[in-house]
Amino acid sequence: xxxxxxxxxxxxxxxxxxxxxxxxxxxxxxxxxxxxxxxxxxxxxxxxxxxxxxxxxxxxxxxxxxxxxxxxxxxxxxxxxxxxxxxxxxxxxxxxxxxxxxxxxxxxxxxxxxxxxxxxxxxxxxxxxxxxxxxxxxxxxxxxxxxxxxxxxxxxxxxxxxxxxxxxxxxxxxxxxxxxxxxxxxxxxxxxxxxxxxxxxxxxxxxxxxxxxxxxxxxxxxxxxxxxxxxxxxxxxxxxxxxxxxxxxxxxxxxxxxxxxxxxxxxxxxxxxxxxxxxxxxxxxxxxxxxxxxxxxxxxxxxxxxxxxxxxxxxxxxxxxxxxxxxxxxxxxxxxxxxxxxxxxxxxxxxxxxxxxxxxxxxxxxxxxxxxxxxxxxxxxxxxxxxxxxxxxxxxxxxxxxxxxxxxxxxxxxxx
Amino acid sequence: xxxxxxxxxxxxxxxxxxxxxxxxxxxxxxxxxxxxxxxxxxxxxxxxxxxxxxxxxxxxxxxxxxxxxxxxxxxxxxxxxxxxxxxxxxxxxxxxxxxxxxxxxxxxxxxxxxxxxxxxxxxxxxxxxxxxxxxxxxxxxxxxxxxxxxxxxxxxxxxxxxxxxxxxxxxxxxxxxxxxxxxxxxxxxxxxxxxxxxxxxxxxxxxxxxxxxxxxxxxxxxxxxxxxxxxxxxxxxxxxxxxxxxxxxxxxxxxxxxxxxxxxxxxxxxxxxxxxxxxxxxxxxxxxxxxxxxxxxxxxxxxxxxxxxxxxxxxxxxxxxxxxxxxxxxxxxxxxxxxxxxxxxxxxxxxxxxxxxxxxxxxxxxxxxxxxxxxxxxxxxxxxxxxxxxxxxxxxxxxxxxxxxxxxxxxxxxxx
Numbered sequence: 001x002x003x004x005x006x007x008x009x010x011x012x013x014x015x016x017x018x019x020x021x022x023x024x025x026x027x028x029x030x031x032x033x034x035x036x037x038x039x040x041x042x043x044x045x046x047x048x049x050x051x052x053x054x055x056x057x058x059x060x061x062x063x064x065x066x067x068x069x070x071x072x073x074x075x076x077x078x079x080x081x082x083x084x085x086x087x088x089x090x091x092x093x094x095x096x097x098x099x100x101x102x103x104x105x106x107x108x109x110x111x112x113x114x115x116x117x118x119x120x121x122x123x124x125x126x127x128x129x130x131x132x133x134x135x136x137x138x139x140x141x142x143x144x145x146x147x148x149x150x151x152x153x154x155x156x157x158x159x160x161x162x163x164x165x166x167x168x169x170x171x172x173x174x175x176x177x178x179x180x181x182x183x184x185x186x187x188x189x190x191x192x193x194x195x196x197x198x199x200x201x202x203x204x205x206x207x208x209x210x211x212x213x214x215x216x217x218x219x220x221x222x223x224x225x226x227x228x229x230x231x232x233x234x235x236x237x238x239x240x241x242x243x244x245x246x247x248x249x250x251x252x253x254x255x256x257x258x259x260x261x262x263x264x265x266x267x268x269x270x271x272x273x274x275x276x277x278x279x280x281x282x283x284x285x286x287x288x289x290x291x292x293x294x295x296x297x298x299x300x301x302x303x304x305x306x307x308x309x310x311x312x313x314x315x316x317x318x319x320x321x322x323x324x325x326x327x328x329x330x331x332x333x334x335x336x337x338x339x340x341x342x343x344x345x346x347x348x349x350x351x352x353x354x355x356x357x358x359x360x361x362x363x364x365x366x367x368x369x370x371x372x373x374x375x376x377x378x379x380x381x382x383x384x385x386x387x388x389x390x391x392x393x394x395x396x397x398x399x400x401x402x403x404x405x406x407x408x409x410x411x412x413x414x415x416x
Numbered sequence: 417x418x419x420x421x422x423x424x425x426x427x428x429x430x431x432x433x434x435x436x437x438x439x440x441x442x443x444x445x446x447x448x449x450x451x452x453x454x455x456x457x458x459x460x461x462x463x464x465x466x467x468x469x470x471x472x473x474x475x476x477x478x479x480x481x482x483x484x485x486x487x488x489x490x491x492x493x494x495x496x497x498x499x500x501x502x503x504x505x506x507x508x509x510x511x512x513x514x515x516x517x518x519x520x521x522x523x524x525x526x527x528x529x530x531x532x533x534x535x536x537x538x539x540x541x542x543x544x545x546x547x548x549x550x551x552x553x554x555x556x557x558x559x560x561x562x563x564x565x566x567x568x569x570x571x572x573x574x575x576x577x578x579x580x581x582x583x584x585x586x587x588x589x590x591x592x593x594x595x596x597x598x599x600x601x602x603x604x605x606x607x608x609x610x611x612x613x614x615x616x617x618x619x620x621x622x623x624x625x626x627x628x629x630x631x632x633x634x635x636x637x638x639x640x641x642x643x644x645x646x647x648x649x650x651x652x653x654x655x656x657x658x659x660x661x662x663x664x665x666x667x668x669x670x671x672x673x674x675x676x677x678x679x680x681x682x683x684x685x686x687x688x689x690x691x692x693x694x695x696x697x698x699x700x701x702x703x704x705x706x707x708x709x710x711x712x713x714x715x716x717x718x719x720x721x722x723x724x725x726x727x728x729x730x731x732x733x734x735x736x737x738x739x740x741x742x743x744x745x746x747x748x749x750x751x752x753x754x755x756x757x758x759x760x761x762x763x764x765x766x767x768x769x770x771x772x773x774x775x776x777x778x779x780x781x782x783x784x785x786x787x788x789x790x791x792x793x794x795x796x797x798x799x800x801x802x803x804x805x806x807x808x809x810x811x812x813x814x815x816x817x818x819x820x821x822x823x824x825x826x827x828x829x830x831x832x
Contacts, residue, residue: 016521023524025536025701030710032515048517051510059518070512073712078510088504093466094494096486096688098796099448101464102475105432108439120441125541125690126711136575140583157710158574159552164708167556174587241712267712272512274541274690274713285441292580294446294573295542296489296657296683297690380514 008043008376012059016047030157031071031385039364039383041372051078054390054397056380065401066380067330067354069388072267075245075323076313077392083271083309090305100299107304110311111279116250117259118279122288124298127241127266128156130276131202133293134262135160137280138200138235141287146194148201148234150181152209155202155239155264181207182217184224191228198234200262201225205243205252206349211384213357214349222256235261235284241276244268245314246323246352246388270307319391320352326398327351327389333402341413355386366412373408381405424459424792428475432463446573447487447801455780455799457788467494470806470813472796481817482796483746483770485804488683491661491739492729493808499687499725506721516715523720526727527695532666533675534695538704540714543657543682544572546692547618549709550678551576553696554616554651557703562610564617564650566597568625571618571655571680597623598633600640607644614650616678617641621659621668622765627800629773630765638672651677651700657692660684661730662739662768662804686723735807736768742814743767743805749818757829771802782828789824797821 020027027046028034034046045058054077056066069075076083090103108121124130135147147160155161159172177194180186181203191198203225207215229236238260243252245268251259261284266276274297280288314320328351338345343366344359358366367383374381379401381387436443443462444450450462461474470493472482485491492499506519524537540546551563563576571577575588593610596602597619607614619641623631645652654676659668661684667675677700682692690713696704730736744767754761759782760775774782783799790797795817797803 016518019525020516020521023521023528023536024538025696026705028516028715029538029705030708030714032710032715034515046515047521048513048515049509051513056510056514066514068514070514071712073512078513079508084507087507091500091503092495094464094468094472094688096489097464097467097494098472098482098484098486099450099462099464099474100436100444102432105436105439105463109435112439120439122440122445125713126545128711129542132574136583138583139585145585145587157708158548162708164706166706166708167552167554167703169555169561169591171561171587171590174590175585272510272713272716274512274716274719280441287583289442289445290580290582292446292573292578292582294448295544296487297541297688298446299444299448300688300690303690 008062010043010045010058010060013045013047016059039368041368041375043372044375053077054393062378064378064380065397067387067389067401068380068382069390070272072242072388073272075268075390076271076310076319077390080271080313080392082313083306086305086309087273087302090301093301095302096297096300101301103301103304103308104299107307110308111277114249114311115263115279116254117263117281119282120285120288121277121279124276124293125274125295126156127264127276128158129295130241130264130266130278131155131237131239132158132160133278133291134237134264135200135202136291136293137262137278137284137288138237140291141235141284142199142233144197144199145175146197146199147176148179148187148190148198149176150203151178153181153204154209182215182221184221187225187228191232198232200235200237201229202237202239204239205247208242208349208353208386213346214353214355214386219256222253222258226258229261237262237264239264241266243353245320247350249314249320269310270303271310273303273306275303275307314391317391323352323389323391323393324350326393326395327354329395329398330354330389330401334405337402337406337409341409343409343413349386352389353386354389369415370408370412373411374405377404377407379404379408424478426459426461426474426476429461429463432475455784457784457791459788459791461791469493470809478794480794480796481813483803483805483817484796484798485806486688488658488804489688491684491806492687492726492735493806496687496729496808498729499722502721502725503689503718506717509717511718512713512716517717519717519720519724520715523723526724527693530665530727531679531695532670533679533697535698536701536704537693537695540692540709541690541711542572543680543692544574545711546657546680546682546694547571547653547655548574548576549694549707550653550680551616551618552707552709553678553694553700553704554653556707557651557700558615558649560613560615561591562613562615563592564595564603564606564614565592566619567594569597569620570625598631598637600637603641603644607648614648616651616653617645618653618655620655621663624658624765624769624802629762630769630771630802635672638669638674642674645677653678653680655680657682659769661736663766665730665736685726686719687726689719689722691719691723730807733807739768739805739807739809740766742809742811743770745811745814746770746805746817750821753818753822753825757825759825759829765802768805769802770805785831786824786828789827790821793820793823795820795824
């Protein structure tokens with residue numbers, strides 16, 4: 001790999017990695033871990049000092065235009081002044097109190113008014129809480145046990161779903177039956193294998209598994225899932241944790257005319273403040289009220305205040321359209337640049353959640369080299385996870401990205 | 417029940433309850449739900465507007481001295497200026513970014529330096545995350561499946577542990593074996609019933625189940641749990657989610673000279689900001705690094721900044737001693753008042769987590785009437801859940817509580 005001296009150093013970053021390694025197993029865990037065994041290049045920073053708009057600064061003071069958006073939570077810009085003013089005002093009044101406040105109710109009303117199928121909402125902290133609660137609600141409603149999910153689909157970090165099986169035991173997944181995404185015959189076979197006992201079908205609105213091209217299912221598949229759920233009396237759970245506010249505020253399968261029974265939401269809801277939600281239809285209201293779910297911080301006021309401000313800001317600034325447009329300019333620019341440098345790339349997914357891979361490279365060498373070259377020039381991309389564009393990515397931010405990626409592609413092309 | 421006109425109204429509260437009922441199943445769920453079917457009297461507010469120190473104001477403007485502390489998270493006072501200044505400063509820099517910041521590392525170092533057995537720390541959002549992660553770590557380390565827990569003990573709101581079984585299926589609890597708390601023979605029998613397959617024993621430092629007297633186990637039991645874990649190679653998980661910072665900062669079983677392998681912490685860690693932690697011993701470090709756990713907001717900076725400030729404040733102000741002392745004054749005062757009014761009460765648990773019940777009343781009529789009479793006079797207590805004292809409860813706050821509870825006891829005595 002050819003490298004260039006960009007004058008950037010990661011000295012403070014290295015020191016923090018060493019300190020972290022001493023007091024946290026593996027240093028950093030989960031999706032934010034930046035190590036070679038996860039395909040991340042050495043110039044990619046692990047620790048960040050601050051953010052503003054679409055810009056991030058690492059702990060060594062290097063500036064980046066960020067195309068990861070904290071892996072989704074950032075949708076209105078880091079330190080968005082409107083959202084954070086709302087958070088600060090609520091913090092002065094109180095966050096976790098001995099009961100909820102008015103903003104909890106107001107936000108439930110707002111989500112019910114935003115998501116097309118939603119008659120009610122419940123809130124938690126993690127996306128995993130939302131997907132797990134959805135399954136429990138479906139089981140309470142149906143009195144059944146089995147959950148159908150797509151093979152390799154990630155629906156959260158509890159033992160039901162994790163990609164790693166370390167510490168996972170047989171009972172954790174005993175009631176899960178897998179099908180192939182966007183393959184209605186496979187789904188029908190899965191349902192038939194546990195006929196009469198399907199509590200729920202959980203599905204993401206499009207396939208956004210790591211390493212592989214993102215893929216929107218056919219309308220036939222989406223409608224077939226709905227029809228199967230209706231026929232069998234199972235609940236259809238749409239896992240929009242990652243796609244929240246990045247495809248369609250009313251619901252990602254509105255394009256197909258398909259409405260789920262339950263939607264799990266999180267990530268972008270409150271622009272980074274910890275919040276997740278389950279929204280559902282009236283027929284599941286009683287079941288939802290019957291389950292026991294709670295968390296010490298689930299009714300805290302600050303995330304609701306931030307979430308209301310985020311939703312307002314997204315609607316008032318037409319944030320989703322601007323985000324999709326910015327992503328389209330980015331995609332078109334990347335495609336032209338790669339082509340000009342003789343590199344074959346495949347870009348998939350909505351333009352708000354770009355995934356770029358280099359053709360014919362199962363071991364990701366070029367993707368890693370490109371990620372490295374981009375990071376050294378102040379652009380954060382990812383070699384195998386979808387990226388995220390936000391409504392804070394201005395035309396100037398995208399232009400800056402494209403200036404830098406052009407150089408990064410050139411470097412990668414030279415080294416081949 | 418005799419009632420008095422205290423001039424308090426819950427008009428705005430009632431309006432919010434109606435609005436909540438329309439858009440959230442059951443209106444409010446979990447431990448913060450205030451309804452008659454949970455034994456809560458009609459004068460108890462459901463919705464709060466703000467907090468300061470040990471005081472809360474409901475949405476109708478009524479002021480209370482709060483003995484619930486948001487069910488534990490509040491330990492340094494609502495809107496503690498030191499903690500919230502740290503939170504605001506971090507918010508201006510950034511909360512959820514594309515990687516953690518220095519405060520994540522600093523706080524891990526601080527916890528390792530605070531909890532006696534801790535060689536490392538991991539962080540999440542919910543107490544449930546921490547107990548569940550602990551079990552997964554134990555299973556990864558041992559390659560075994562079974563979890564021993566005390567009957568009726570609450571360790572979080574996932575399907576493994578919830579008190580309600582709505583939506584819970586057989587596989588959720590297939591690998592859990594129960595024993596009687598503080599009964600070593602029962603624990604030994606539970607272990608023997610799944611000999612060779614015990615991954616972990618999970619236990620709270622004292623019994624703090626709802627409705628019943630709180631109970632510290634014998635030193636013999638605590639040491640017996642440790643010995644059984646050592647003999648069988650199981651991990652000992654101490655669930656300190658509720659007791660965090662309210663018994664002993666170094667660990668609640670330090671009094672017995674017993675150190676667990678893993679401790680689950682949450683609630684008071686960041687004075688209300690969403691944070692939980694697992695701390696563990698070196699021998700489990702590799703297993704902890706091997707499991708896949710993550711959450712979109714787990715590395716966010718604001719809760720770490722708040723947690724560091726909370727721990728500093730607790731240490732610098734000797735907060736735990738002050739809290740235990742304030743609770744002792746409260747306990748002594750309540751006992752004398754009840755006695756003077758001819759009411760038999762039993763108070764149990766550490767004085768930082770008081771539980772008060774009236775003798776010989778399985779249906780809690782007097783407890784509910786007392787909760788009602790106290791609420792109407794501006795004191796929040798609870799008829800069947802342990803209460804919480806904080807380090808922000810000043811001698812004046814406790815004196816105010818006792819003035820009001822004396823009247824409340826008198827009202828209850830008159831109505832008998």
